[in-house]
Amino acid sequence: MNTMLKDVMTELESLGSAQTRKTYLRHGATEPLFGVKFGDLRPLQKRHRGDQVLAETLMETGNSDAMTLALLIADPTQVKSRQIDAWLKxxxxxxxxxxxxxxxxxxxxxxxxxxxxxxxxxxxxLAAGYTLLASWLVHDAANVPDEIADAALDRIEATIHDVPNQARHAMNQALISIGIYLPAYHDRAMSVAKAIGKVSVDHGDTSCKTPDAAAYIERALKSGRRKRPS
Structure with missing residues (x-):
């Protein structure tokens, strides 16, 4: 283990807590992990932002907190396509x-x-694909091709109730983002949201919920707060 990685891992371990670790495990985190709050990761993120080499070595540890930090600091201009697939797998x-x-x-x-x-x-x-679209719309909606928005809406309407659990939640996120960030697609997104109705997602022993897409879109646009749904 190189010195930088060792120092960062030692710092992460010192920031962990049993209570946060328990919470993360309940939300599906995998071992090993220390239980570091996101707020406590921010100074490390600021210090190491864009350090692609460190991000890669942190991902190799398999530690959930280390991988979280890795993805916070990774440089999107340096990460390779195959590396993204390898990280997701x-x-x-x-x-x-x-x-x-x-x-x-x-x-x-x-x-x-x-x-x-x-x-x-x-x-x-599948969940990653629709989460990617939701994020892309937040970061850079003007450069999301119409063909992608069209295909997403078609597939969401046709399949959302039949896909696996996490993919249903991600599709719902993407639908909301299309309705909020692509004004030309607002009416169609609302039509799809009303057609699919309630989307049932099992969030396990957590307080997480999957919002009603139509209501969320309307509230977000009315309030002017275009916050991505959690």
């Missing part, structure tokens, strides 16, 4: 799956990843 923790998708949404291969992941029969990759 072993993940089970939905938070990290979402963070890989968010990172991918800020790379030059965002469209390619959407096309690949959004057609995957695997829950993890």
């Amino acid at each position: 072993p993940l089970q923790y939905s938070l990290l799956v979402g963070m890989v998708a968010d990172l991918a949404s800020r790379t030059s291969c965002a469209a390619a990843k959407w096309k690949k992941w959004s057609r995957s029969p695997q829950e993890r990759s």
Whole structure:
């Protein structure tokens, strides 16, 4: 273990707490992990932002806190397409799956990843595809191709109730983001949201909920707060 990695891992361990660790495990985090709050990761993120080498070594540890930090500091201009796939492949923790998708949404291969992941029969990759789209719309809606928005809405309307659990939640997120961030698609997104109705997602022993898409879109636009749904 190189000195930088060792120092960061030691700091992460010192920031962990049993209570936070318990909370993360309840939300699906995998061992090993220390239980570091996101607020406590921010100074480390600021200090190491863009350090792609450190991000890669942190991902190799398999520690959930270390991988979270890795995805916070990874440089979207340096990360390679194959590396993104390799990072996603072993993940089970939905938070990290979402963070890989968010990172991918800020790379030059965002469209390619959407096309690949959004057609995957695997829950993890399918969820990543729609989370990528939701994130892409937040970061850079003007550069999301119409063909992707059209395909997403078609598939969401046709399949959302039949796809695996986490993919249903991700599709709902994408639908909301389309309705909020693409004004030309507002009416169609609202039509799809009303057609699919309530989306049932099992969030386990947590307080997380999947919002009603139509109501969320309307509230967000009315309030002017275009916050991505959690």
